[in-house]
Amino acid sequence: MTPRAAAVWGALVLLPAVVHNAYFLNGMILVFIYGTAAQAWNLLGGYGGQLSFGHVVFFGTGAYTSTLLLSMAGVSPWIGMWAGAALATLLSFVVGYPTFRLRRHYFALATLALAEMVRILVLNWPLAGAAVGLYLPLRLMNRPWAMLWNTKPPYYLLSLALFAVACGLVLVTDRTRLGLYLRTIDQDEDAAAALGISGRRYKLLAMGLSAALTALAGTLFAQYVLYIDPSTVLDPSRSVLFAIMALLGGRGTVVGPAAGAAFLTLLSQYAGGALGGLGRGYDYVLYGLAIMVVAVYEPRGLVGVLERLRPRPRPLPGAPAGAAAPSSVPSPDGALPPASATRAPGDPQPPLLEVAGLSKRFGGLEALRDVTLTVRRGEIVGVLGPNGAGKSTLFDCVTGFLAPSRGAVVLRRNGDRRILTGRAPFWIAQQGLARTFQLIRVFPGLTALENLLAGQEHDGEPLLSVFRASPPAVFEQAGTLLRLTGLEAVRDTPAGQLSYGQQKLLGLAMALVRRPRLALLDEPVAGVNLTVIERLKDHIRAQHAQGVTFLIIEHNIEVLMELADRLYFLAEGRVITDGPPRAIQRNEEVLSLYYGR
Amino acid sequence: MELLLTASVDGLVMGLVYALVSLGLGLIWGVMDVINFAHAEYVMLAMYATFFAGQWLRLDPLQALPLVALLGFGAGVATYAVLIRRIVGASMVTQIFATFGLLFFLRYAAFAVFGPNFRGITWGAAAGSVAIAGIPVSAAKVIAGIAALATFAVLHVFLQRTKVGKALQATAQNPTAALALGIEVERMYMLAWGLSIATAGVAGVFLLPFYQVSPAVGDAFLLITFASVVLGGFGSLLGPLLGGVAIGLIEGIAGTMISPTFKLVFVFAVFLLVLFVRPGGLLGRDPA
Numbered sequence: 001m002t003p004r005a006a007a008v009w010g011a012l013v014l015l016p017a018v019v020h021n022a023y024f025l026n027g028m029i030l031v032f033i034y035g036t037a038a039q040a041w042n043l044l045g046g047y048g049g050q051l052s053f054g055h056v057v058f059f060g061t062g063a064y065t066s067t068l069l070l071s072m073a074g075v076s077p078w079i080g081m082w083a084g085a086a087l088a089t090l091l092s093f094v095v096g097y098p099t100f101r102l103r104r105h106y107f108a109l110a111t112l113a114l115a116e117m118v119r120i121l122v123l124n125w126p127l128a129g130a131a132v133g134l135y136l137p138l139r140l141m142n143r144p145w146a147m148l149w150n151t152k153p154p155y156y157l158l159s160l161a162l163f164a165v166a167c168g169l170v171l172v173t174d175r176t177r178l179g180l181y182l183r184t185i186d187q188d189e190d191a192a193a194a195l196g197i198s199g200r201r202y203k204l205l206a207m208g209l210s211a212a213l214t215a216l217a218g219t220l221f222a223q224y225v226l227y228i229d230p231s232t233v234l235d236p237s238r239s240v241l242f243a244i245m246a247l248l249g250g251r252g253t254v255v256g257p258a259a260g261a262a263f264l265t266l267l268s269q270y271a272g273g274a275l276g277g278l279g280r281g282y283d284y285v286l287y288g289l290a291i292m293v294v295a296v297y298e299p300r301g302l303v304g305v306l307e308r309l310r311p312r313p314r315p316l317p318g319a320p321a322g323a324a325a326p327s328s329v330p331s332p333d334g335a336l337p338p339a340s341a342t343r344a345p346g347d348p349q350p351p352l353l354e355v356a357g358l359s360k361r362f363g364g365l366e367a368l369r370d371v372t373l374t375v376r377r378g379e380i381v382g383v384l385g386p387n388g389a390g391k392s393t394l395f396d397c398v399t400g401f402l403a404p405s406r407g408a409v410v411l412r413r414n415g416d417r418r419i420l421t422g423r424a425p426f427w428i429a430q431q432g433l434a435r436t437f438q439l440i441r442v443f444p445g446l447t448a449l450e451n452l453l454a455g456q457e458h459d460g461e462p463l464l465s466v467f468r469a470s471p472p473a474v475f476e477q478a479g480t481l482l483r484l485t486g487l488e489a490v491r492d493t494p495a496g497q498l499s500y501g502q503q504k505l506l507g508l509a510m511a512l513v514r515r516p517r518l519a520l521l522d523e524p525v526a527g528v529n530l531t532v533i534e535r536l537k538d539h540i541r542a543q544h545a546q547g548v549t550f551l552i553i554e555h556n557i558e559v560l561m562e563l564a565d566r567l568y569f570l571a572e573g574r575v576i577t578d579g580p581p582r583a584i585q586r587n588e589e590v591l592s593l594y595y596g597r
Numbered sequence: 598m599e600l601l602l603t604a605s606v607d608g609l610v611m612g613l614v615y616a617l618v619s620l621g622l623g624l625i626w627g628v629m630d631v632i633n634f635a636h637a638e639y640v641m642l643a644m645y646a647t648f649f650a651g652q653w654l655r656l657d658p659l660q661a662l663p664l665v666a667l668l669g670f671g672a673g674v675a676t677y678a679v680l681i682r683r684i685v686g687a688s689m690v691t692q693i694f695a696t697f698g699l700l701f702f703l704r705y706a707a708f709a710v711f712g713p714n715f716r717g718i719t720w721g722a723a724a725g726s727v728a729i730a731g732i733p734v735s736a737a738k739v740i741a742g743i744a745a746l747a748t749f750a751v752l753h754v755f756l757q758r759t760k761v762g763k764a765l766q767a768t769a770q771n772p773t774a775a776l777a778l779g780i781e782v783e784r785m786y787m788l789a790w791g792l793s794i795a796t797a798g799v800a801g802v803f804l805l806p807f808y809q810v811s812p813a814v815g816d817a818f819l820l821i822t823f824a825s826v827v828l829g830g831f832g833s834l835l836g837p838l839l840g841g842v843a844i845g846l847i848e849g850i851a852g853t854m855i856s857p858t859f860k861l862v863f864v865f866a867v868f869l870l871v872l873f874v875r876p877g878g879l880l881g882r883d884p885a
Contacts, residue, residue, distance in 0.1 A: 051694070109820070114869070117861075186690075284704075292698035295684065296691075299694075
């Protein structure tokens, strides 16, 4: 914690000892409660890019669960709050699980629908007070176990503590792998999956935490205002309030939502007479306007405006001390022994990837017809063929981005056979298959280094480990790759600002951070100049020497001649022939199909 | 059995109205892949326009129809020019926020101007009821259903038979290629917004005779129309039509046979279920 942050938090703790104005303390308590909800929303909507417009349902779940448990079963809210959080998490999965694989508006819609359903149900549920609402048992006033007091300071400290937890959780997210992964998912979920990052896993994690945190805020709100009904704790416009607090302050930042909550809550408390006091919703007219203006002109909110005025590089996501300057020796701790060391002439390596009878139809078009090919360990295999031959479709089918109509893809890993067909892209990537895309897909908003960190090994990554920074070995490997690709100077530059050639190099390096068993490169040298081509070739050779097997689609035949051990020639979705590069180059059919001779 | 039939007929008619409201939403969704969260708010505004056209100009809904549809078209064009044009290439997050902000702005602006009261009209020509399959249905609802079908027919002919309609379809399929062929994509988007909000205007005109308007009336339609479009699937006019009718039937039957209070709960449950099972809708493709 910086001295300034420590001073702010210290001052907040000591505040009620100095200030006794109940109206002011009331405002601060609401800032902390709403600020917690705004941070919770931020975790999912800000970092993960999943916009919830029904977050009030988790707020209400917390409020109703703890209140019902207290008034009906005498369960202390200290326990009831956790029951509410658990229930909210469960509820969040009901919406999140089916919609997280769809495009984002479906999630936004589903949260709206859920909030509306729950509101109607509670409104007509006599046990929960229906439309009349519930009073907290006032006879338990000033019993700490019942979390009820008739003075403000206990609520102040309690809500401050919860707010601190929320801010801490967002800070941890921002500085660790969790935030990194969520940002990759926000920016390009397919590209994240190609690196082995499971979109659904981290979205559900963020969603569960977000729902639980919002529910805790809901319990505290109920305990504080002593009365709940559907038009307060299930009011749809509260969902918008949480979102606008995060958005206005700056979504995807630690300070933004906290500042947004303080600003809007205190504004409505002190200027409420001028705006909302007319009872005509002028404040919401302004909120609506503000949302539009922020969305159009500065999606990063107030934090974005400040950053524009005073640019400052964002801190590295948890760079361990010393890791920023990686050693100059490439670390030799590869997962596989270098293939060249084990390869004896005339002794064919075992197959690594087997594609058998793969077909893919798009309606009437047969993009792949009965494609069978094998890549052996330690090989560099090229795929050549005219445009529309089905090369990229082949890659998409192998890596799970497309489901083949027929056929199988099998990866051999140390003796066991893994069937890749029908699996999700992130799972296939975790088996050791890396891929690059024909059109560059780096994460434009992440720095070059962060892009590389996103490419670390995700196979067997424990869920809790994402709350920590990447291990030093990953930083070292990323540093090595930055040096090899000549991207050291742009380490902290957002990838979207790099040149085409630099993005191409970065895209290749990202796929290789985790030292994949097999790297599938889709036109790695297309559209770059000769210097970059040389650099890319060197890079591929160096990685090959380290034990990576390659399958490369390329139109630049010179490059394939130099690099590849074998070539497959594809045309009209079929394997026409395969063999050593020289033989393919002289093949009559290839000449007529590819060169038009 | 009689009850079920009544519920079905009523649900069918209401479903046609939902289809009409969904039509404009699905149009923009299909043409430019933007979801207009504020669509139902334009229906609300059209209902107010119809109300005041009667109050001040002594126009009955049929006479007000051209005026309101035209206003709707203008509002759609203006919305595109002022807001949507700036977010066409932006991230989905930005697009969702922008139209959600628009929803709030329009709803609470209406609240500020018109107040919270419900307002309705009585339309003498549509009073009473009509018998469909021996079941009496409110004449105003039947007229709304017929207007919905007529709007679908007009739009279908426009999209299939006119050059501009085909250009609009081309833009929907591939804006870059359309641009390369000399289609002014910006103007097509503007046209789509004009048409979309004009159909919202038509919906508002025919809703008012049997549905009272208040600033929050959009709430009732927002999720129902989304559910209709998702359920039907997009890419064709048939999607929203089928989806709207399906939602109307579910609401009508569940509301009558099970519980009127919870009819919307059933509708939303079906919506979530569709997302689970067949997110591409009855006709559409998988939007994953």
